[in-house]
Amino acid sequence: MRNKLLPEKTVERLSEYRRSLLNCLAQGRTHIYSHDLAGIHNITAVQVRRDIMFIGYTSSQRKGYDVNELITVIRSIIDTDDGLNVAVFGLGNLGKAVTHYFKGKRSRLNIVATFDIDESKAGQEYEGVKCYSMNDYKELIKSLKISIALLTVPGAAAVETTTKLIDAGIEGILNFTTVPLIVPDHVFLEEYDMITSLEKIAYYVKANKGLKDRK
Amino acid sequence: MRNKLLPEKTVERLSEYRRSLLNCLAQGRTHIYSHDLAGIHNITAVQVRRDIMFIGYTSSQRKGYDVNELITVIRSIIDTDDGLNVAVFGLGNLGKAVTHYFKGKRSRLNIVATFDIDESKAGQEYEGVKCYSMNDYKELIKSLKISIALLTVPGAAAVETTTKLIDAGIEGILNFTTVPLIVPDHVFLEEYDMITSLEKIAYYVKANKGLKDRK
DNA sequence: AATTTAATGTTATAAATATAACAAATAATT
DNA sequence: AATTATTTGTTATATTTATAACATTAAATT
Missing domain, CATH: 3.40.50.720 (NAD(P)-binding Rossmann-like Domain)
Incomplete structure (x- = not known):
């Protein structure tokens, strides 16, 4: 398979994004913009989009990212099936x-x-x-x-x-x-x-x- | 005065070096080579020398760094006079x-x-x-x-x-x-x-x- | 339906960091 | 005293990371 590893900093941020996304989900939010996620984490929207590009997820453009889907993708990257x-x-x-x-x-x-x-x-x-x-x-x-x-x-x-x-x-x-x-x-x-x-x-x-x- | 700030990673390592240097001192060691310090911290000797270059300290070449002097210089960089x-x-x-x-x-x-x-x-x-x-x-x-x-x-x-x-x-x-x-x-x-x-x-x-x- | 708007995805560039290459220096050796 | 060996100090290069620029897409508006 030889999956290319993600940049270390991206992995760190993905872990952080996921927590915020879970919060959003808990608040009933279904979509989120890159600049919102950026605001929460005090970084730029470009950074967020670039990280998400790395993991290959694409949104239904213009509505922002689907919170649920993004969480799922991040999970598949970081977590193992059985923990x-x-x-x-x-x-x-x-x-x-x-x-x-x-x-x-x-x-x-x-x-x-x-x-x-x-x-x-x-x-x-x-x-x-x-x-x-x-x-x-x-x-x-x-x-x-x-x-x-x-x-x-x-x-x-x-x-x-x-x-x-x-x-x-x-x-x-x-x-x-x-x-x-x-x-x-x-x-x-x-x-x-x-x-x-x-x-x-x-x-x-x-x-x-x-x-x-x-x- | 406008002292240029040190690179962030260098500051981190200086903090780490100091602790090792204090250990060396406690063991009665007076001098240390860049590659020794590197070995302790699992990095390269070049990295160590480059960091030390940044803080402007120079050894009496070939004998390695004077442990005491180096500690003093790092202290002057990181610590304030009164803490x-x-x-x-x-x-x-x-x-x-x-x-x-x-x-x-x-x-x-x-x-x-x-x-x-x-x-x-x-x-x-x-x-x-x-x-x-x-x-x-x-x-x-x-x-x-x-x-x-x-x-x-x-x-x-x-x-x-x-x-x-x-x-x-x-x-x-x-x-x-x-x-x-x-x-x-x-x-x-x-x-x-x-x-x-x-x-x-x-x-x-x-x-x-x-x-x-x-x- | 065409236009505008506001978002993403991606390529290009810049900045920060690490590594390599090598000259200069000095202790040790011959 | 000359030579050798070994270590530092520094400039040059590569890699990683972040930012900027911009084309693309799709919803909203006219």
Whole structure:
């Protein structure tokens, strides 16, 4: 088949569009213009149209996009038929927040387990998700078909945990730790680094303070 | 003065480099090569050198970069002399996790307050940071000189809260909600969207499953 | 039915970012 | 001291991403 991959930024925006579209749907809206979608996301209408061009969807021109149809197309791009299974590694403060956060959202991404080295947490449930001992990671990743890991362990454990996960066949990692990770090519790694995000804001806020210029 | 702003991606990496450099320092390392730093961050040595070129630092060539000096230069770029004050808006699960997370790190970014609409939380402390009623946001943002907001309120309150914050003079917002925000030009907004990050991973994991290609 | 209008779809261009190529510099070696 | 090896600093090129320009389409209007 050799489907050409979409640009990374387009994939990100599609995920964002879908959420807005679901909102529109909930409000009973059946059609939406590119400039409306653009307004919601603070980008240009051209950007929206270009993204939608990439996924090959065409509207019944002039009435805007059919909300329902567009959602369906985006779903076919991002989601798998049976969903992907996700697990949280490290059920500390952050791990709990992340678990809580996800349980609230409807999504094709199912949190099926949490893991912690603290044996006393094993067997307990949090937000309706069972917590397992980190010792059993290997069998459970296989048997529960976990393909994506949310890494919320303490920084000191990040590298070691990652090695284990990759060894067990994990295919994607969302790294919440501030430790830079090295992963093989077939594993998709996404950094989710609060400190960097904040320091970036700090840089531009500082710049703004100094010279009263625009970003 | 009209200092040219650095590329956004460079600012991000500088923040990351600094953390690695602080680690090196802690290990007693005095110099580091571009390719070492690159290895740690899984990027190319050229990228590192180019970033460092942007900030105008030059090493005593051939010995690599002086760790201490480089840290100092990065600090002068990102940090302000007296630091920037940060506050968490919405002390729910996520707000607590974020607060906890930051208190652990040494940084020029000081969490000086948390806010919540729940009056019963007001007056309490969490992680040594005082929680205030959201009613008092206006005076406190001024008196505590809060310039950056970490937005961890529920999605439904995101837009309204943002309006208030901007009105009160906030200069930077790190948006943890999944609600897209519109802010004026002089406010620096950074999206921190877990759902999008995860769905992006899902897309590439799915693509990898289908055709056994490389990303 | 012809015209106007306001939207999309697409090709062309610009800007931002990353990579490559290579000269300059300096420590180590002969 | 000359040579070699290795690393930086910088200019040139490629890739990715965003924007602009404009032809095309279909609803609305005359």
